Amino acid sequence: MSQVQSVERTLSILEILAAYPEGLSIAKLSKDLELAKSTVHRLLSTLSAKGYVQQDEQSGHYRLGIQCLVLASSLLNQxxxxxxxxxxxxxxxxxxxxxxxxxxxxxxxxxxxxxxxxxxxxxxxxxxxxxxxxxxxxxxxxxxxxxxxxxxxxxxxxxxxxxxxxxxxxxxxxxxxxxxxxxxxxxxxxxxxxxxxxxxxxxxxxxxxxxxxxxxxxxxxxxxxxxxxxxxxxxxxxxxxxxxxxxxxxxxxx
Known part of the structure; x- marks a missing residue:
């Protein structure tokens, strides 16, 4: 998997999660992206570590994290x-x-x-x-x-x-x-x-x-x-x- 492809897939995850405030499971993301669950999990782990996604402790679903808001606020202020x-x-x-x-x-x-x-x-x-x-x-x-x-x-x-x-x-x-x-x-x-x-x-x-x-x-x-x-x-x-x-x-x- 090339670096550009990784970025594209990562951005796709963020775009999909933006449409689901309640979050999505890895299985659903994997299906929507047509990617292996292991690949989606790896990308989510990186995004989670950076604060761009967060995982609900009860459902296990992933949704957008606070860091997305930080970036959006910075852009709007500029x-x-x-x-x-x-x-x-x-x-x-x-x-x-x-x-x-x-x-x-x-x-x-x-x-x-x-x-x-x-x-x-x-x-x-x-x-x-x-x-x-x-x-x-x-x-x-x-x-x-x-x-x-x-x-x-x-x-x-x-x-x-x-x-x-x-x-x-x-x-x-x-x-x-x-x-x-x-x-x-x-x-x-x-x-x-x-x-x-x-x-x-x-x-x-x-x-x-x-x-x-x-x-x-x-x-x-x-x-x-x-x-x-x-x-x-x-x-x-x-x-x-x-x-x-x-x-x-x-x-x-x-």
Missing amino acids: LDIRTVAKEALHTLAKSSGEVVHLCIHDSNEVVYIDKVESDQTLRMYSQIGRRALMHCTGVGKALLLGFTQEQLDHLIEEKGLPKFTETTITDKANLQKELKAIKERGYVIDEQEHEKGIRCIAAPLYDHDGNVIAAISIAGPADRVTNERVKGDLARAILDQSKHISAKLGYIKK
Whole structure:
């Protein structure tokens, strides 16, 4: 048995055990892998010694060990949202021809952490490092999907719901109604709520635990980013890329 073959078989054991949280017997693993029990036992012994599998004392079944979690946690901690999202941001900017943003929330505010400029002339508020309120921006409302009722109440108490344009949501009940609608359709529309003349579509990004950790948006002049585009090609594009980024962050929709 060559070294490469040993690695392949070892990884196959881990992949199979990942699908069986209650564990499997050597006999079942041997059957699934079409390998001799002695070979499977030898590989399991090595994995067990390193902490990648553990054996149940009562059933004798093997399941994944703590070391797998250590490796997974290390990988997830190394994932930088800007690096993970960069390709998707450029894809969105190229396909839409508009400005694309990546944002997180901090201290009940939106923080712009990356931006891909449009090749068309556009003057707008956003800059990397700049902050904005959450209730009046597409990315902000996307991030609010991850808030509990208590967190939302605290945000309103601390920041208020100030008016920026004629379409800004300034009422708690209307904001909650909007957030419910956003959950149902999966994306956010900023109907010129922060800057008059600028329409935006946004979507949340989820991590491996299902938490909303960031948001992306496409923004442009209302005469280019029309309601028809927002509900058509732009909605499809931003949902596709938000799902793609979230999957790279380890999110699995249940």
